[in-house]
Amino acid sequence: MTILITNLSYSIDNNLNVYKDVDILIDNNNIKIGKFLMEKENINQKDLKIIDGKNKCAMPGLTNTHTHIPMTLLRGISDDMILQDWLKEKIWVNEAKLTKEAVYYGSLLGCLEMLRFGITSFNDMYFFSEEILKATKEIGLKGTICYPIIDFGTPEHDNLDKLLNGAENFIKKYKDEKTVKPAIAPHAPYTCSENTYIKCKEIANKYNTILHTHISETRYEVVEMENNKNIRPVDYLNNLNILDKNTIVAHCVWITKDEAKTLAKTETKISHCSTSNMKLASGGVMPLVELLQHGANISLGTDGVASNNNMDILEQMKITSLLHKAHRWDPTVADIDTVLKMGINSQSIGFENNDIILIDLGAPHMRPIHNIKSNIVYSANGNDVDTVIVNGKILMENKKFIFEDAVINNIYNKVNKIVEKFI
Amino acid sequence: MTILITNLSYSIDNNLNVYKDVDILIDNNNIKIGKFLMEKENINQKDLKIIDGKNKCAMPGLTNTHTHIPMTLLRGISDDMILQDWLKEKIWVNEAKLTKEAVYYGSLLGCLEMLRFGITSFNDMYFFSEEILKATKEIGLKGTICYPIIDFGTPEHDNLDKLLNGAENFIKKYKDEKTVKPAIAPHAPYTCSENTYIKCKEIANKYNTILHTHISETRYEVVEMENNKNIRPVDYLNNLNILDKNTIVAHCVWITKDEAKTLAKTETKISHCSTSNMKLASGGVMPLVELLQHGANISLGTDGVASNNNMDILEQMKITSLLHKAHRWDPTVADIDTVLKMGINSQSIGFENNDIILIDLGAPHMRPIHNIKSNIVYSANGNDVDTVIVNGKILMENKKFIFEDAVINNIYNKVNKIVEKFI
Known part of the structure; x- marks a missing residue:
């Protein structure tokens, strides 16, 4: 699957450079950051997933x-x-x-x-x-x-x-x-x-x-x-x-x-x-x-x-x-x-960082944005992570896991059962 | 409005006592914690708001x-x-x-x-x-x-x-x-x-x-x-x-x-x-x-x-x-x-603490629960707050403010405008 994240408010790369108003194209483990990628790149429309990056900041995993x-x-x-x-x-x-x-x-x-x-x-x-x-x-x-x-x-x-x-x-x-x-x-x-x-x-x-x-x-x-x-x-x-x-x-x-x-x-x-x-x-x-x-x-x-x-x-x-x-x-x-x-x-x-996560900038504690990196380090917490893409695959989107609720609940129930015998 | 929070997994009172599987009845500034309150209390059904407390912990504001x-x-x-x-x-x-x-x-x-x-x-x-x-x-x-x-x-x-x-x-x-x-x-x-x-x-x-x-x-x-x-x-x-x-x-x-x-x-x-x-x-x-x-x-x-x-x-x-x-x-x-x-x-x-907030226990970092107070102090963050009731009034429910999106966006836009002149 090819993933295109459009209109990102911010993006931070592996060298901590910050870009404003860009797109990100993820094709397996290849990541491209730039403007108007939909228009510029020869994107295979068939297996394309588009994510709206508005009010989000992309950064490495x-x-x-x-x-x-x-x-x-x-x-x-x-x-x-x-x-x-x-x-x-x-x-x-x-x-x-x-x-x-x-x-x-x-x-x-x-x-x-x-x-x-x-x-x-x-x-x-x-x-x-x-x-x-x-x-x-x-x-x-x-x-x-x-x-x-x-x-x-x-x-x-x-x-x-x-x-x-x-x-x-x-x-x-x-x-x-x-x-x-x-x-x-x-x-x-x-x-x-x-x-x-x-x-x-x-x-x-x-x-x-x-x-x-x-x-x-x-x-x-x-x-x-x-x-x-x-x-x-x-x-x-x-x-x-x-x-x-x-x-x-x-x-x-x-x-x-x-x-x-x-x-x-x-x-x-x-x-x-x-x-x-x-x-x-x-x-x-x-x-x-x-x-x-x-x-x-x-x-x-x-x-x-x-x-x-x-x-x-x-x-x-x-x-x-x-x-x-x-x-x-x-x-x-x-x-x-x-x-x-x-x-x-x-x-x-031992892992190249070619994973992308999106940080939600919609909550009041992420506003205003004088320095996006400051807001991420000093104001955000883990729950502000919105979307997670690992190895070119979306594992969480809009704060929802890709797994069925039943899978999650089964893990919680098994864990509850296991810890019953703890002292 | 009378608010009844039913089937709370946990509730913590002002003295830090912990209760399991209880209801909370909020009538203006009066708060009652107990079991089966719907059945036991003489609740005015006319202006009653019921909140499901399952997988939530109530605590003071x-x-x-x-x-x-x-x-x-x-x-x-x-x-x-x-x-x-x-x-x-x-x-x-x-x-x-x-x-x-x-x-x-x-x-x-x-x-x-x-x-x-x-x-x-x-x-x-x-x-x-x-x-x-x-x-x-x-x-x-x-x-x-x-x-x-x-x-x-x-x-x-x-x-x-x-x-x-x-x-x-x-x-x-x-x-x-x-x-x-x-x-x-x-x-x-x-x-x-x-x-x-x-x-x-x-x-x-x-x-x-x-x-x-x-x-x-x-x-x-x-x-x-x-x-x-x-x-x-x-x-x-x-x-x-x-x-x-x-x-x-x-x-x-x-x-x-x-x-x-x-x-x-x-x-x-x-x-x-x-x-x-x-x-x-x-x-x-x-x-x-x-x-x-x-x-x-x-x-x-x-x-x-x-x-x-x-x-x-x-x-x-x-x-x-x-x-x-x-x-x-x-x-x-x-x-x-x-x-x-x-x-x-x-x-x-100078304020009595008769406010109630609900903490969402649904995320993996809040599981398992050996000690609910530990999970709140050491594992949770502000975004785990789910519902906020101040002075008997619900101001946030299921992580949503009671205010219209337009009100929030207006505040964000005004703030963006104000900070433009900052150096």
């Missing part, structure tokens, strides 16, 4: 580069708790109850939420990865689905060898998919040995896929490594040759300026989970300014909704800006273009 | 206790700037261009935005107050409209005497209104003399109305007062007998523990403008925990949208919680009930 979508099932199950209590009393006990089916329906719900909020690509890490991949394909989003590795096992496999085998088989099976990419995720330096990281990176290199891991989220884990191994996490992973352009690390709250430099130099991708870090009170603030000074590649991750409690990247753009301004007593940092760029950085998880 | 609604006209006109440059280069030059008509249409737009986001009462401070009051009545919100006083004049009057007279006349004229309350607003200790504060308080006392002022927003103004007068702002205002239960002070970022105690002891109302403070990088964080320990009365203010850039109190509840958790490295502070209470504290600006 949003990306969520660190999440655990099945944790959508745990939204709001516990808040305002100390991290260790939260994990032990609420998260781990309920995660242990999760079946394949639960992960599948939790993933469907998570994908729907991301779609509603204009997220067209994401990077996940959770067990029963095959179910997540299946759900992602069904909803139609682009996803890098990372198979998690933990030395002492996950609810999917109770030991490391089975997990490493499982990961390799998963990657082998799905490596030729186009819209979803299988990958591997050693959980964190405090749950995976040196040897585990090395083996994971071997698998990632063998299949040329992404390695996704947590790093320096809490001060505790950094101090523990310094005490036990006399090294800090970034240097530790760098010595193991884990850090390169195919590796994405989440959090990086407790890193030094030297570590920031190392992450930038190795072209490691960084997922900034500002909202989750604030909510869990990880203390400290990821050194965004220093990372950017060294040219680091940064994007935004919502983390699992259990610690957020949504996957709204538009909301997180604003929160990220506020956090860094307040932290540095400097309103000029984390400015509009900086956070917008982070919010659409799908390249960091 | 939100309140915005510090704002400057005509500044809606300046949304996004400048961001990411140092405070002084921002004020001088962008805000003051454009405010100087504002006519009565501009303030009126800016206020209509601001009221529409608040209505859309479920804010049923607010506290404003801006010149041409009569226009703001008129707009507020037309949209149907409850507003405390404070006439601003600045020693060197405002765009409304160029000298202090005229302003004080204007304020008194304004209060006299509207003091018997029910849904809007005229009040007085000496701007701040750095723009108003001791004598001005004393005269303002005399007027406030004479008509038993609210006095609204800015205090300790930036470190600069506090240090300046300490240098010039050898006293800190809260003690200064307390010595002038300004602080009591009819006074509301905005910001309070740079206050000491002793000042926190004074504010609590004098029963002064505090409007916490967390988002604006972060965006302008005021530095420091209002000592919420200490204020609450002393029993202070705190509510939330968005401040003008030029420094926010919206009036979404649901969003601000979350941001407030995140700010204090991150600031104190403690996830237990600014918990769900604390910020919810702040967000519905209309009593602090």
